Amino acid sequence: MKNIKLKALTKSLWVFHLCIGGSCNNCDIEILDLLTPRYDVERFGIMLVGSIRHADVLLITGSLSRKAAPRAKRLYEQMPKPGVVVAVGSCALGRGIFKDGYNTPCPLDELIPVDLYIPGCPPKPEAMITGIVRLVKKVRGEK
Amino acid sequence: MSILDDIKEKLQGKINDWYEHNPHRIYFSVDKKDIREIARVMFKDLGFRYAIASGTDTPKGFEILYHFSFDKTGHMVSVRVLIEDKQNPEIDSLAVISPAFEWIEREMWEMLGIKFIGHPNLKRLLLADDWPEGKYPLRCERES
Amino acid sequence: MSHKVVIPIGPYHPLQEEPEFFQLFVEGEKVVDIDIVIGYNHRGIEKICETKHFDQVPFVVERICGICSTSHPLACVNALEDLAKVEVPERALYIRTIIAEMERIHSHLLWLGLAGHFIGYNTVWMWAWRYREPLLDCFEMISGNRNHYAMMKVGGVRRDIQDEHIPALKKALDELSRAVDMFKGAVMDDPVIHSRLKGIGILTHQQAIDWSVVGPTARASGVKIDVRRDDPYAAYDRVNWEVIIQEEGDVFAKTVVRILEMHESISIIRQCLDKMPRGEIDANVKDMPPGEGVGRAEAPRGEVFHYARSDGTNRPIRYKVRAPSYMNVASNKIACVGGTISDATITLAAVDPCYCCTERVTVIDRPANKKILNGWDLIRLSQEKTERLKKVVK
Numbered sequence: 238m239k240n241i242k243l244k245a246l247t248k249s250l251w252v253f254h255l256c257i258g259g260s261c262n263n264c265d266i267e268i269l270d271l272l273t274p275r276y277d278v279e280r281f282g283i284m285l286v287g288s289i290r291h292a293d294v295l296l297i298t299g300s301l302s303r304k305a306a307p308r309a310k311r312l313y314e315q316m317p318k319p320g321v322v323v324a325v326g327s328c329a330l331g332r333g334i335f336k337d338g339y340n341t342p343c344p345l346d347e348l349i350p351v352d353l354y355i356p357g358c359p360p361k362p363e364a365m366i367t368g369i370v371r372l373v374k375k376v377r378g379e380k
Numbered sequence: 381m382s383i384l385d386d387i388k389e390k391l392q393g394k395i396n397d398w399y400e401h402n403p404h405r406i407y408f409s410v411d412k413k414d415i416r417e418i419a420r421v422m423f424k425d426l427g428f429r430y431a432i433a434s435g436t437d438t439p440k441g442f443e444i445l446y447h448f449s450f451d452k453t454g455h456m457v458s459v460r461v462l463i464e465d466k467q468n469p470e471i472d473s474l475a476v477i478s479p480a481f482e483w484i485e486r487e488m489w490e491m492l493g494i495k496f497i498g499h500p501n502l503k504r505l506l507l508a509d510d511w512p513e514g515k516y517p518l519r520c521e522r523e524s
Numbered sequence: 525m526s527h528k529v530v531i532p533i534g535p536y537h538p539l540q541e542e543p544e545f546f547q548l549f550v551e552g553e554k555v556v557d558i559d560i561v562i563g564y565n566h567r568g569i570e571k572i573c574e575t576k577h578f579d580q581v582p583f584v585v586e587r588i589c590g591i592c593s594t595s596h597p598l599a600c601v602n603a604l605e606d607l608a609k610v611e612v613p614e615r616a617l618y619i620r621t622i623i624a625e626m627e628r629i630h631s632h633l634l635w636l637g638l639a640g641h642f643i644g645y646n647t648v649w650m651w652a653w654r655y656r657e658p659l660l661d662c663f664e665m666i667s668g669n670r671n672h673y674a675m676m677k678v679g680g681v682r683r684d685i686q687d688e689h690i691p692a693l694k695k696a697l698d699e700l701s702r703a704v705d706m707f708k709g710a711v712m713d714d715p716v717i718h719s720r721l722k723g724i725g726i727l728t729h730q731q732a733i734d735w736s737v738v739g740p741t742a743r744a745s746g747v748k749i750d751v752r753r754d755d756p757y758a759a760y761d762r763v764n765w766e767v768i769i770q771e772e773g774d775v776f777a778k779t780v781v782r783i784l785e786m787h788e789s790i791s792i793i794r795q796c797l798d799k800m801p802r803g804e805i806d807a808n809v810k811d812m813p814p815g816e817g818v819g820r821a822e823a824p825r826g827e828v829f830h831y832a833r834s835d836g837t838n839r840p841i842r843y844k845v846r847a848p849s850y851m852n853v854a855s856n857k858i859a860c861v862g863g864t865i866s867d868a869t870i871t872l873a874a875v876d877p878c879y880c881c882t883e884r885v886t887v888i889d890r891p892a893n894k895k896i897l898n899g900w901d902l903i904r905l906s907q908e909k910t911e912r913l914k915k916v917v918k
Contacts, residue, residue, distance in 0.1 A: 261590040262589065263672060300567065335572065335587075338568040338569070340507070401817075429749065430736045434831050451748075451754045456755070478735070479735055504563070518570065518571060
């Protein structure tokens with residue numbers, strides 16, 4: 238049942254973008270860039286939504302600062318399941334260059350289960366689109 | 381008279397260790413008890429813009445550098461104070477002179493543990509509310 | 525009967541890319557107080573820099589901010605070169621200027637897009653960001669990355685601008701020049717935008733001085749400061765350009781300053797491309813003597829300040845970074861209070877807050893009569909006000 242729901246959702250993904258602190262914001266700008274005329278992901282039905290309760294995909298950037306961590310966990314729990322978590326950028330992958338900082342306690346996937354990792358600093362919009370396409374294919378069971 | 385001569389004239393007797401690293405970078409030290417008066421003279425009387433303050437943990441004590449910029453000529457004058465008492469470091473707050481000093485004093489308080497006497501709102505700025513008491517990230521642990 | 529209502533903007537709002545919390549206390553429609561809580565983006569970069577070598581520090585500080593991504597390395601190398609009294613080759617100075625000005629254009633276009641969105645002009649958003657793309661392509665051509673160009677190093681630059689890049693750069697500049705003219709007409713001559721932005725979020729000349737604000741926020745209030753002119757670095761004292769000043773201090777003045785600065789940036793880049801001499805791009809600095817250095821750069825948001833202290837080893841013993849938004853965001857306490865809720869979003873956005881540089885802001889909530897609107901609602905309120913004004917003005 239869960240798989241059917243998820244497959245149905247891949248027709249038109251509603252994305253909630255979350256910057257969980259400890260981010261230089263570059264990944265966030267590149268994500269917003271996807272909406273602009275050159276990449277224009279809205280023509281694929283991918284839309285940014287304003288509330289986590291409407292989202293199918295939780296797009297996370299940032300290296301998880303101590304202050305932001307509890308709120309990030311709460312937001313993940315509020316996301317209606319089934320849903321997909323995507324980590325964008327080196328910081329979300331494993332804190333990147335801030336690995337040894339005193340305010341970045343742990344990598345994101347120790348707090349929230351992540352389904353897709355998109356590396357880069359920042360990842361190019363083309364890389365993000367490739368990642369989402371691969372995820373959609375995987376959910377649908379295609380190769 | 382250049383702005384540097386103005387400083388020397390107005391703050392006569394209070395300036396120690398005047399050092400000109402290059403024509404645009406000047407450093408001098410003052411006693412910590414004079415800092416409020418000196419900041420007031422530089423900020424209000426002489427028209428410097430307050431850039432920022434940087435606190436450092438050194439073996440001799442906590443050193444705060446107040447960086448003032450004179451934009452008409454491009455001079456950066458940094459005023460150095462040393463707080464020797466590392467067990468109970470405190471200094472007069474400059475937030476009474478201008479709201480521009482408020483945030484950096486809160487930051488220095490939570491990063492180094494320096495108490496700013498007279499600050500209107502000394503509470504955490506950057507660190508989480510559940511950050512452990514007594515742990516100051518910018519303090520150095522040095523072997524004695 | 526008045527009741528206090530709290531409106532949170534943040535911490536996670538889709539179009540505010542960075543988490544921060546502004547808490548607005550309102551009575552009816554008017555904002556009476558604002559509390560700003562920051563700390564969500566704090567990464568401890570100053571402490572991290574103490575564990576890196578001097579040639580790694582520009583890479584760390586570059587990731588302080590994604591939008592003013594080259595201003596921090598530029599201030600960093602200025603500080604380290606000030607410390608070590610290094611003489612930088614002339615070609616490197618021109619290349620630094622070109623990169624810094626290209627970044628200024630891209631940042632101001634980004635802000636223009638976001639501001640357009642906040643007041644309901646989504647076309648401005650799409651077009652401004654569309655015109656950023658050729659610029660980002662040029663960055664990719666020169667440095668290999670659309671953002672985080674890693675061009676600065678102590679003593680020079682890491683990559684050269686090749687001769688074959690220059691025609692493409694000049695073509696992009698021509699296109700940008702037409703785009704900026706279009707925005708000038710669309711924004712500065714539109715009566716609805718005039719009535720929407722004029723008189724909103726005013727920061728007076730004296731307030732700008734008291735709060736020590738920097739950048740376009742200060743220049744829009746008549747404070748004549750610009751690090752590029754006051755304490756010249758790179759090649760700014762070798763080309764002709766104007767500092768843009770406006771007097772009113774409202775959001776409209778800040779918009780005008782940014783648009784006209786884009787014009788100046790295009791002119792500076794053209795002059796640099798013509799005047800740039802051939803030669804070395806790196807002074808090959810090997811050692812850092814003990815001492816201290818202060819470096820500044822004029823980021824798109826204002827003065828970036830870096831301070832470095834060395835004890836003769838290959839790591840800094842203290843590294844201090846102060847981004848422009850540290851001073852500018854604090855001044856929102858004055859600029860927002862007295863305005864209405866529908867103007868709150870654009871006022872807060874007008875200082876072009878780069879929260880990653882400063883990471884701040886929270887929203888406060890009062891116990892009695894609590895009504896929570898989220899940031900999405902606030903933007904909607906702002907856009908609705910523009911619609912109402914359109915009916916009145918046109």
